[in-house]
Amino acid sequence: MNSVVAADYSIPANGDVTEVAPGVLWLRMPLPFDLDHMNLYLLDDIDGWVVVDCGLGNTDSQDVWERVATEFLNGKPIKKVIVTHAHIDHIGAAGWLCRRWNVPLWITAGELQTGQEYFHASEDSVAQLRAEKSRFLHRMGMSSEQSAGVVDLSSSIATLVQPLPVDQYEIQDGMKLEIGNRQWRVIVSEGHSVAHASLYCEALGVLISGDQVLPRISSNVSVRVDNPEGNPLLSWLHSLERMKELPEQTLVLPAHEYPFHGLRQRLSELDLEHRDMLTRIEQACTEPQTVMQLVAVIYRRKLSLFDQLLAGGECLAHLHYLLAEQRIRREEGSDGCLRFTR
Template sequence: MTSWRLSRNSVSELRPVLSYPFEAAPEHGELCEVAPGVYWLRMPLPLALDHINLYLLEDEDGWWIIDSGIALGPTEEIWEQIFANQLGDKPVKAVVATHWHPDHTGMAGWLCDRWQVPFYCTQGEYLTGLVYTRATSEHFGWTNEQHQIRAGRGQVGADAARKSMGGAGHITRSLPTSYRRLEEGTRLTINGQRWRVVVGSGHSPEHACLYGESLNVLISGDQVIPRITSNISVSGIEPEGNPLREWLQSHERFLQVLPDDVLVLPAHNLPFYGLHHRLRYLIEHHEDHLLALEEACSDIAQTAVELLPVLFKRELSDSQIGLALGECIAHLNYLYHRGQLERSVDDEGRYRYLAVDDTLPMRLRKRQHQADTELPVQV
C-alpha cells in the first residue's frame, strides 16, 4: 500500500480558544467560591500530575463533597483542616464520586464513615471500584497474562503487570459498603439549585458529571479536562473492550446536551470556559492518533508495543508503560472493530496489526490538506 506520511504539524498540535476565569488555584485547605454555593479546593497527588480539584456544594443544612482525593500523604489532615475552619456550623451530608479512580474515591469510605452520610455513585463506577480496589496479584490470571503477551510485552512485561495489580487498593480506603445510584438524568436539589447528572464513558465505565442548570456550571471530573487528555485505556479485564468508541460518542453527545458557555470545573488544571471547543479538540486529537496508527500499519504489520512511539514521542518510564499501552490498544481495538485494521497472531503469541482500508491514502491526503491550510490557535 502506498504510504502518505502524515505531517506531525497536524490538528493534534492545535489548541482551541479557552478562557480561564481564575488565575491560580486555592492553597491546600482553602476554599475558592467559583459560583454561588460552589467551592473549589485542591488536594495533592504524589504523581507527575500533582493535584486533583475537588468541589464542595453548600446546602441549606450541610455540605455535599464531590470527589475525595487519594488515600496518601496529607489528604486526611487537609480534610480535617477544612472541617475545622471552612464549613461553619454545617456538617457534611453526602459524598459524591464522579468515577471510581483512586484520586476520586480514595477517601470516600473514610468521609462517609466519619460523617455517617450516604455515598452517591453510578452503578458502573461503584462495582468497577470494588473489583479494582480488592484485586491482588493472585487475581491476575492467565487472561491478563495473555493480554500482556498479545500486546508485545513478553513474559517480563506480563510479570511486571502481575506485580503491579492491586495498586489501587493501597491508595484507597475501603469503599462505602452501600451507595445511592446516580444515572443519566438523575437530578439532585442542593440549596434550591437543580444539578443534573450527565453520564460519559471511555475514561471509566459510567462517569458522572454534574450540571448545575440554573448556575450554568459543569463539574466534569476527568471526562473533560483542559490542557491534558484523559487516559482511554484497555486492560486485561476486558481485552476486547472499545472504550475509545464510547469516549468519542460521549463527547459528541455532550456537544448536543450541554451549552458552550458553561463554566467547566474539571478534576485537573483550572476551571475554564469553552466546552464545545475543548470537546471538538479532544475528538480531533483522537482521530488524528487513529489515522497515524493506521498509517504506521500500512507497510508492515506491527505490535502494540512497536506502535507506542506513534502516540508517545517522549520516553516512557516503567511506571508509564501500562497506561500508555492500554491507550494504544484502545485505539487499535477501535480500528480493528471498525474493520480498518486486521489482526493476526505471530509465532511469539503477539497480535500484529495491518491496515486494510483502501481509503487510507485519500484520508491521509485530506488530513494533510487540512493541516496545511489551518492556522494554529492559541489557548
C-alpha cells in the same frame, strides 16, 4: 490548538479552597504523582456540604479533609459524598470520608463495581487476576519483566483506596439531584471509565466534569483487562458529542488543571486529537506491529512503567476502533502477541 479560556480565578494552594460559583467551593488536593494535584468540589447544601470526589485513601488526603472541615465549612457537616468515577484519585478516600461523617456514597452502578474490584476476598482470586493481567499485557507485546512490573504497580496502587462504605446510593444518567435548592443533572459518559458521572447545574451554568473534559490534556481512554475486546474510544467520542448539547458559556470545573470556558470548542478539539491519533497509528501499521511497538512509534519519549501501561491501553483502544471500521486487521502470533497491520 487550544481555544479554552481559563476562568478568572486564582488557583488555590494545595489544601485550600476558593469559591468559583455561588455555593460551590474548589478544593485543590495534592497528589504524589507527575500529575501532582486534583480538583475536588464542595456544594453548599444549606445545613451541610456535598463532596464531589475525594482524593487518595492516604493520611495526606485525610489531613487535608480535616483541615478543610475546620477552616472552610463554617461548622456545617459533610452530608453526602459523590464520586464521578472509580479511579484511585477520585474514590480513594471515599470510604474514609463516608465513615468519618457517617454519610452515604453516591456513585453509578458501573463505577461501584469497578471500585469493589480493588478488594479481593481470597488469595486465589488475587492470583487469578494477576494471571489475567499478565496475559493481557503479554498479548500487547510487553516483556515478562514489563508485565510483572505493571502488575505489581497495579497491586500497590490499589492500596490507595479505602474500603467502601455499606451505605450506597446509585446515581443514573439524567437523574436530578437537589443540592442547596438547585438541581444538578447527572450526565453519564463511557470511555475514560465504565460509567463516569458529570454534574450539570443549569441555574448556575456550571459543569463539574470530572475527568471527562479537561482544559489542556485528554483523559486516558484505554482498553481494560476486564473487557479486552471493548471499543472504549467509540464510546468516548459519542460521549464528547453528547456534551455539546450544553451551552458554550458553561463554566467547566474539571478534576485537573483549572476551571475554564469554551466547552464546545474544547470537545471538538478532543475529538480531533483522537482522530489524528487514529490516522498516525493506521499509517504506522505498514507491517505487523504489536501494541508496544506502536507505542514506541507514537509516543516519542521515555515512558515510565505507569506511562507504558496508559500508553499501551490507549494505543489498543485506537486499534480496536480501527478494527471496527475495518481499516486494519489483527493476527495472533505463535508467541501469543497480537499484531496489527493495514
